[in-house]
Amino acid sequence: MIWQLDLVLLLLVVFCAVATITVKDLLSATIIFSAYSFLMCLLWAEMGAVDVAFTEATVGAGVSTIFFISAIFRTTRRSKD
Protein backbone atom coordinates (compact mmCIF):
# COMPACT_ATOMS: atom_id res chain seq x y z
CA MET A 1 0.00 0.00 0.00
CA ILE A 2 1.44 3.35 -1.09
CA TRP A 3 -0.86 6.03 0.29
CA GLN A 4 0.14 8.67 -2.28
CA LEU A 5 -0.82 6.33 -5.13
CA ASP A 6 -4.01 5.41 -3.26
CA LEU A 7 -4.94 9.07 -2.90
CA VAL A 8 -4.39 9.85 -6.57
CA LEU A 9 -6.37 6.80 -7.69
CA LEU A 10 -9.26 7.52 -5.30
CA LEU A 11 -9.44 11.16 -6.39
CA LEU A 12 -9.53 10.08 -10.03
CA VAL A 13 -12.21 7.46 -9.24
CA VAL A 14 -14.40 10.10 -7.56
CA PHE A 15 -13.81 12.50 -10.44
CA CYS A 16 -14.77 9.85 -13.02
CA ALA A 17 -17.84 8.80 -11.04
CA VAL A 18 -19.13 12.37 -10.79
CA ALA A 19 -18.33 13.00 -14.46
CA THR A 20 -20.21 9.84 -15.53
CA ILE A 21 -23.49 10.94 -13.96
CA THR A 22 -23.24 14.62 -14.85
CA VAL A 23 -22.15 14.46 -18.51
CA LYS A 24 -25.01 14.90 -21.00
CA ASP A 25 -23.95 12.67 -23.89
CA LEU A 26 -24.51 8.95 -23.36
CA LEU A 27 -21.45 7.90 -25.38
CA SER A 28 -19.20 10.20 -23.35
CA ALA A 29 -20.70 8.79 -20.15
CA THR A 30 -19.90 5.26 -21.35
CA ILE A 31 -16.30 6.11 -22.14
CA ILE A 32 -15.81 7.85 -18.78
CA PHE A 33 -17.42 4.86 -17.08
CA SER A 34 -14.87 2.63 -18.84
CA ALA A 35 -12.09 4.84 -17.45
CA TYR A 36 -13.74 4.56 -14.02
CA SER A 37 -13.70 0.76 -14.29
CA PHE A 38 -10.04 0.77 -15.25
CA LEU A 39 -9.16 3.00 -12.28
CA MET A 40 -11.13 0.69 -9.99
CA CYS A 41 -9.12 -2.19 -11.48
CA LEU A 42 -5.88 -0.40 -10.63
CA LEU A 43 -7.21 0.21 -7.11
CA TRP A 44 -8.11 -3.48 -6.62
CA ALA A 45 -4.71 -4.56 -7.89
CA GLU A 46 -3.01 -2.05 -5.61
CA MET A 47 -4.94 -3.44 -2.62
CA GLY A 48 -3.80 -6.98 -3.50
CA ALA A 49 -7.11 -8.36 -4.81
CA VAL A 50 -5.67 -9.48 -8.15
CA ASP A 51 -8.57 -11.77 -9.05
CA VAL A 52 -11.14 -9.00 -8.54
CA ALA A 53 -8.92 -6.61 -10.50
CA PHE A 54 -8.77 -9.07 -13.37
CA THR A 55 -12.56 -9.41 -13.44
CA GLU A 56 -12.96 -5.62 -13.30
CA ALA A 57 -10.50 -5.15 -16.19
CA THR A 58 -12.10 -7.76 -18.46
CA VAL A 59 -15.77 -7.26 -17.67
CA GLY A 60 -15.95 -3.68 -16.44
CA ALA A 61 -13.53 -1.92 -18.75
CA GLY A 62 -13.69 -4.33 -21.68
CA VAL A 63 -16.92 -6.08 -22.50
CA SER A 64 -19.51 -3.98 -20.68
CA THR A 65 -18.31 -0.86 -22.53
CA ILE A 66 -18.97 -2.58 -25.84
CA PHE A 67 -22.41 -3.68 -24.61
CA PHE A 68 -23.23 -0.14 -23.51
CA ILE A 69 -22.11 1.30 -26.84
CA SER A 70 -24.09 -1.26 -28.82
CA ALA A 71 -27.14 -0.42 -26.70
CA ILE A 72 -26.62 3.32 -27.26
CA PHE A 73 -26.50 2.80 -31.02
CA ARG A 74 -30.07 1.44 -30.81
CA THR A 75 -31.42 4.40 -28.88
CA THR A 76 -32.61 7.75 -30.22
CA ARG A 77 -32.74 11.16 -28.61
CA ARG A 78 -36.31 12.28 -28.14
CA SER A 79 -35.80 15.92 -27.17
CA LYS A 80 -33.45 18.35 -28.86
CA ASP A 81 -31.62 20.07 -26.02
Added chain:
Amino acid sequence: MRISLQEARDRIPQRDTILETTVRLMVPFIQLYGLYVIVHGHYSPGGGFQGGVVLGASVILFALAFGLPASKRYLSESTDIILANTGALIYTGIATLCALLGGMFLDYSALAKILPIDPISWHSHGIFLVEVGVGMGVTTIMVSIYWDMASAGRLDEGL
Protein backbone atom coordinates in the same frame (compact mmCIF):
# COMPACT_ATOMS: atom_id res chain seq x y z
CA MET B 1 -26.95 -18.75 -43.69
CA ARG B 2 -23.32 -19.21 -44.73
CA ILE B 3 -21.77 -16.57 -46.97
CA SER B 4 -18.28 -16.13 -48.38
CA LEU B 5 -15.75 -13.91 -46.65
CA GLN B 6 -15.63 -11.54 -49.62
CA GLU B 7 -19.40 -11.19 -49.53
CA ALA B 8 -19.30 -10.58 -45.79
CA ARG B 9 -16.70 -7.86 -46.21
CA ASP B 10 -18.63 -6.16 -48.99
CA ARG B 11 -21.54 -5.59 -46.61
CA ILE B 12 -19.49 -3.25 -44.44
CA PRO B 13 -19.96 0.34 -45.65
CA GLN B 14 -16.53 1.67 -44.73
CA ARG B 15 -13.49 -0.59 -44.57
CA ASP B 16 -10.23 0.38 -42.96
CA THR B 17 -7.01 -1.44 -43.82
CA ILE B 18 -5.18 -0.27 -40.67
CA LEU B 19 -8.03 -1.40 -38.42
CA GLU B 20 -8.39 -4.78 -40.12
CA THR B 21 -4.66 -5.52 -40.10
CA THR B 22 -4.35 -4.53 -36.44
CA VAL B 23 -7.26 -6.73 -35.43
CA ARG B 24 -5.95 -9.60 -37.56
CA LEU B 25 -2.63 -9.39 -35.69
CA MET B 26 -4.16 -8.92 -32.22
CA VAL B 27 -6.87 -11.59 -32.18
CA PRO B 28 -4.57 -14.70 -32.07
CA PHE B 29 -2.58 -13.29 -29.15
CA ILE B 30 -5.73 -12.31 -27.24
CA GLN B 31 -7.10 -15.82 -27.73
CA LEU B 32 -3.83 -17.40 -26.62
CA TYR B 33 -3.89 -15.23 -23.50
CA GLY B 34 -7.50 -16.19 -22.79
CA LEU B 35 -6.62 -19.89 -23.05
CA TYR B 36 -3.63 -19.31 -20.75
CA VAL B 37 -5.85 -17.64 -18.16
CA ILE B 38 -8.38 -20.50 -18.26
CA VAL B 39 -5.78 -23.27 -18.08
CA HIS B 40 -3.84 -21.64 -15.22
CA GLY B 41 -6.99 -20.56 -13.43
CA HIS B 42 -6.87 -23.04 -10.57
CA TYR B 43 -3.61 -21.85 -9.06
CA SER B 44 -3.12 -18.26 -10.22
CA PRO B 45 -5.30 -15.17 -10.65
CA GLY B 46 -7.91 -15.53 -13.32
CA GLY B 47 -10.01 -18.53 -14.10
CA GLY B 48 -12.82 -19.73 -16.27
CA PHE B 49 -14.86 -16.54 -16.10
CA GLN B 50 -12.05 -14.08 -16.78
CA GLY B 51 -10.46 -16.22 -19.49
CA GLY B 52 -13.85 -16.78 -21.05
CA VAL B 53 -14.51 -13.06 -21.17
CA VAL B 54 -11.10 -12.47 -22.80
CA LEU B 55 -11.82 -15.16 -25.41
CA GLY B 56 -15.28 -13.73 -26.04
CA ALA B 57 -13.83 -10.24 -26.34
CA SER B 58 -11.48 -11.45 -29.08
CA VAL B 59 -14.43 -12.64 -31.16
CA ILE B 60 -16.30 -9.40 -30.40
CA LEU B 61 -13.24 -7.42 -31.55
CA PHE B 62 -13.20 -9.40 -34.78
CA ALA B 63 -16.91 -8.74 -35.24
CA LEU B 64 -16.40 -5.02 -34.63
CA ALA B 65 -13.68 -4.75 -37.26
CA PHE B 66 -14.94 -7.13 -39.94
CA GLY B 67 -18.68 -6.99 -39.36
CA LEU B 68 -21.06 -9.42 -37.74
CA PRO B 69 -21.54 -11.75 -40.77
CA ALA B 70 -17.76 -12.28 -41.02
CA SER B 71 -17.56 -13.30 -37.37
CA LYS B 72 -20.42 -15.75 -37.87
CA ARG B 73 -18.32 -17.52 -40.51
CA TYR B 74 -15.81 -18.53 -37.83
CA LEU B 75 -18.22 -19.13 -34.97
CA SER B 76 -21.62 -20.03 -36.35
CA GLU B 77 -24.80 -19.55 -34.40
CA SER B 78 -25.43 -23.26 -33.88
CA THR B 79 -21.82 -23.88 -32.76
CA ASP B 80 -22.18 -20.99 -30.34
CA ILE B 81 -25.32 -22.44 -28.75
CA ILE B 82 -23.89 -25.98 -28.64
CA LEU B 83 -20.67 -24.78 -26.94
CA ALA B 84 -22.61 -22.66 -24.42
CA ASN B 85 -24.79 -25.59 -23.40
CA THR B 86 -21.83 -27.99 -23.33
CA GLY B 87 -20.03 -25.63 -20.96
CA ALA B 88 -22.99 -25.49 -18.59
CA LEU B 89 -23.34 -29.27 -18.86
CA ILE B 90 -19.66 -29.81 -17.98
CA TYR B 91 -20.02 -27.65 -14.86
CA THR B 92 -23.27 -29.15 -13.57
CA GLY B 93 -22.36 -32.63 -14.81
CA ILE B 94 -19.13 -32.78 -12.82
CA ALA B 95 -20.86 -31.28 -9.78
CA THR B 96 -23.69 -33.82 -9.96
CA LEU B 97 -21.26 -36.66 -10.63
CA CYS B 98 -19.51 -35.82 -7.37
CA ALA B 99 -22.85 -35.95 -5.57
CA LEU B 100 -23.79 -39.26 -7.22
CA LEU B 101 -20.45 -40.84 -6.24
CA GLY B 102 -21.11 -40.27 -2.55
CA GLY B 103 -19.57 -36.86 -1.99
CA MET B 104 -21.30 -33.52 -1.81
CA PHE B 105 -22.17 -31.18 -4.69
CA LEU B 106 -18.83 -30.05 -6.24
CA ASP B 107 -16.91 -32.25 -3.79
CA TYR B 108 -14.12 -33.23 -6.19
CA SER B 109 -12.45 -35.76 -3.91
CA ALA B 110 -15.38 -38.14 -4.60
CA LEU B 111 -14.15 -38.40 -8.20
CA ALA B 112 -11.25 -40.55 -6.94
CA LYS B 113 -13.62 -43.51 -7.31
CA ILE B 114 -13.53 -43.11 -11.11
CA LEU B 115 -9.84 -42.37 -11.59
CA PRO B 116 -7.86 -43.53 -8.56
CA ILE B 117 -5.46 -40.72 -7.88
CA ASP B 118 -4.93 -38.82 -4.67
CA PRO B 119 -8.20 -37.15 -3.50
CA ILE B 120 -6.21 -34.02 -2.64
CA SER B 121 -4.92 -33.68 -6.20
CA TRP B 122 -8.46 -34.33 -7.44
CA HIS B 123 -9.38 -31.00 -5.83
CA SER B 124 -6.98 -29.28 -8.25
CA HIS B 125 -8.01 -31.34 -11.30
CA GLY B 126 -11.72 -30.99 -10.52
CA ILE B 127 -11.45 -27.22 -10.38
CA PHE B 128 -9.57 -27.30 -13.70
CA LEU B 129 -12.37 -29.32 -15.38
CA VAL B 130 -15.03 -26.98 -14.01
CA GLU B 131 -13.04 -23.94 -15.18
CA VAL B 132 -12.98 -25.32 -18.72
CA GLY B 133 -16.76 -25.66 -18.65
CA VAL B 134 -17.22 -22.16 -17.26
CA GLY B 135 -14.82 -20.76 -19.87
CA MET B 136 -16.72 -22.37 -22.76
CA GLY B 137 -20.03 -21.09 -21.44
CA VAL B 138 -18.88 -17.53 -20.76
CA THR B 139 -17.05 -17.18 -24.12
CA THR B 140 -20.04 -18.16 -26.19
CA ILE B 141 -22.62 -16.30 -24.10
CA MET B 142 -20.58 -13.06 -24.30
CA VAL B 143 -20.41 -13.38 -28.11
CA SER B 144 -24.12 -14.19 -28.19
CA ILE B 145 -25.04 -11.15 -26.08
CA TYR B 146 -22.97 -8.93 -28.39
CA TRP B 147 -24.58 -10.38 -31.53
CA ASP B 148 -28.07 -9.87 -30.15
CA MET B 149 -27.44 -6.35 -28.87
CA ALA B 150 -25.51 -5.10 -31.90
CA SER B 151 -28.07 -6.30 -34.44
CA ALA B 152 -31.22 -5.83 -32.31
CA GLY B 153 -31.84 -9.58 -32.35
CA ARG B 154 -31.82 -9.99 -36.15
CA LEU B 155 -28.21 -11.28 -36.33
CA ASP B 156 -27.76 -9.92 -39.84
CA GLU B 157 -25.51 -6.87 -39.44
CA GLY B 158 -23.38 -5.48 -36.67
CA LEU B 159 -22.62 -1.97 -35.56
